[in-house]
Amino acid sequence: MEIFGVSSQALLSQLMLGLVNGSFYAMLSLGLAVIFGLLNVINFAHGALYMLGAFCAWLGLTYFGLNYWEMLVLAPLIVALFGIVIERTMLRWLYKLDHLYGLLLTFGITLMIEGVFRSIYGVSGQPYSVPDALAGATDLGFMILPNYRAWVVLASLTACFTTWFVIEKTKLGAYLRAGTENPKLVEAFGINVPLMVTLTYGFGVGLAGLAGVLAAPVIQVSPLMGSNLIIVVFAVVVIGGMGSIMGSIVTGLGLGVIEGLTRVFYPQASATVVFIVMAIVLLIRPAGLFGKEK
Amino acid sequence: MNKKICYGIFLLALLVAPFVMYPVLLMKLLCFALFACAFNLLLGFTGLLSFGHAAFFGGAAYVTGYAIQTLGLPFEVSIMLGTATAALVGLLMGLLAVRRQGIYFTMITLALAQMFYFVCVQVPQTGGEDGLQGVARGKLLGLLDLSNDFTMYYVVLAIAIGGFALIVRTIHSPFGQVLKAIKENEPRAISLGYDVDKYKLLAFVLSAALAGLAGSTKTTALGLASLTDVEWTMSGLVVLMTLVGGLGTVIGPIVGAVLVIGLENRLSDIGEWLANVTTIEWFRTLGDSASIVIGFIFVVCVLLFRRGIVGEALAFFAKSANRKPA
Numbered sequence: 001m002e003i004f005g006v007s008s009q010a011l012l013s014q015l016m017l018g019l020v021n022g023s024f025y026a027m028l029s030l031g032l033a034v035i036f037g038l039l040n041v042i043n044f045a046h047g048a049l050y051m052l053g054a055f056c057a058w059l060g061l062t063y064f065g066l067n068y069w070e071m072l073v074l075a076p077l078i079v080a081l082f083g084i085v086i087e088r089t090m091l092r093w094l095y096k097l098d099h100l101y102g103l104l105l106t107f108g109i110t111l112m113i114e115g116v117f118r119s120i121y122g123v124s125g126q127p128y129s130v131p132d133a134l135a136g137a138t139d140l141g142f143m144i145l146p147n148y149r150a151w152v153v154l155a156s157l158t159a160c161f162t163t164w165f166v167i168e169k170t171k172l173g174a175y176l177r178a179g180t181e182n183p184k185l186v187e188a189f190g191i192n193v194p195l196m197v198t199l200t201y202g203f204g205v206g207l208a209g210l211a212g213v214l215a216a217p218v219i220q221v222s223p224l225m226g227s228n229l230i231i232v233v234f235a236v237v238v239i240g241g242m243g244s245i246m247g248s249i250v251t252g253l254g255l256g257v258i259e260g261l262t263r264v265f266y267p268q269a270s271a272t273v274v275f276i277v278m279a280i281v282l283l284i285r286p287a288g289l290f291g292k293e294k
Numbered sequence: 295m296n297k298k299i300c301y302g303i304f305l306l307a308l309l310v311a312p313f314v315m316y317p318v319l320l321m322k323l324l325c326f327a328l329f330a331c332a333f334n335l336l337l338g339f340t341g342l343l344s345f346g347h348a349a350f351f352g353g354a355a356y357v358t359g360y361a362i363q364t365l366g367l368p369f370e371v372s373i374m375l376g377t378a379t380a381a382l383v384g385l386l387m388g389l390l391a392v393r394r395q396g397i398y399f400t401m402i403t404l405a406l407a408q409m410f411y412f413v414c415v416q417v418p419q420t421g422g423e424d425g426l427q428g429v430a431r432g433k434l435l436g437l438l439d440l441s442n443d444f445t446m447y448y449v450v451l452a453i454a455i456g457g458f459a460l461i462v463r464t465i466h467s468p469f470g471q472v473l474k475a476i477k478e479n480e481p482r483a484i485s486l487g488y489d490v491d492k493y494k495l496l497a498f499v500l501s502a503a504l505a506g507l508a509g510s511t512k513t514t515a516l517g518l519a520s521l522t523d524v525e526w527t528m529s530g531l532v533v534l535m536t537l538v539g540g541l542g543t544v545i546g547p548i549v550g551a552v553l554v555i556g557l558e559n560r561l562s563d564i565g566e567w568l569a570n571v572t573t574i575e576w577f578r579t580l581g582d583s584a585s586i587v588i589g590f591i592f593v594v595c596v597l598l599f600r601r602g603i604v605g606e607a608l609a610f611f612a613k614s615a616n617r618k619p620a
Binding site for chain 1: 390416537
């Protein structure tokens, strides 16, 4: 079967790959939005911490014999802990200043993390194999679906919707939303806002770490994987606006799919299509698709 | 009066500098100093953080290289073409970026510059990974042979001083005062009837054009335009130069550019020295890991020296001047 001169198998497999990329965009932009909401900091280091998550998985397997499933739990925790240290020792001092300083600080941290990994592992990627339970592919009749890709989409959607549920529907989430609106008032009600801020940052970067572990078997684990991704995620954030959780998820997945389709029909533009979409959105709806300008 | 003497001494030092130091390194320093000053016009005096200035610097560098090598255009025309291209790219980027404020502005410039980078990777005219190498300098106005490093140095110096003078003039002009008002209090500038977006856009284009001038001059001085010039790390580097030197100070970015480029140049020597002093062997690899050092300086600057070297010095003098009459 052919659609616009492209075989449906090729189209569907690129669409699936687009969804996989899109779920990484969704997880990362979600974390950025949650962090920005409470801390007013754009976390440039998000890409580097995603890379750290992937490297944790690889290091765990190579040096400690910890398998994929163990690292799937451990790596996000390690990354979150690392993030908490960054927040407690450095970011904390910048909240009262212009947003720009938070961006510049995390940019510096990004260069340091990447530089350290690059000086040890070089720029070439380290292969990480798909766990046995998810190896192989399933024939759905109309397409061959690699099991691992299906798992990535499923796992990240679960993570995203859990986050959405916790923030929008639980008491803890209510505190968080209140803290985003007016931290002073929330603190006056006896809620430990600084602790909440620290944990939020830890959670946001933990999500990036989780995305990193999920990504490890799909793309090679390399020190540069984060900075390639973070700029695209920034464009996703500009397109979606950081006001809404659901908005981040939908925008992330949608752009992944658009990118996948571009790879089928006009591969030369696949690297730039997200930025082109961003330019168009800025012309039509400057505040972003789901955004509300302050 | 005092200021004039300082500038005079500074100019004299620049005139004799090539007799003391390697002229090619000096030209590189001048180009980056102009680049940082152009960037500071936007961040320090308008309050807009652009993370996409590599696109103007590198874009102009490619256009100038291409104009000289493939089109065979003369030196002056190639530089003007590069600068004009940077201004045009700046206009397009600025039109989109000024539609959002604050942190979104920064993310948009970063994203658009990344798009520009991907375009540079794909089009054949940029020479891909190799870049444009061995760009000839040619003759100035068809008369003065620029292949001599000394002659070229004075031409680069004249360009840098011209650019710097334009920036200083802009800062002190009524236009510059409006930019300052936007930086200090944007809603108020709007309520006073200024079309803030138009002013921002004009500042953005001016800054982009001057960054382009720096990039074009760099291509002819070093004979090289490559992907490093358009990569996002270059945008980060110019932010660092400005931050180290002092945001919103006139000569801060120059100091910052000299320090950062000088440090990059001498990093492996510093690493050797540190390894000898501390007996930690790892320092010997420092020359290959410039990004760790640059990242570290970023973090230290943001946490401890937000005013930068020149900013701290000015604050110190202002403090001691205040103390005297008491």
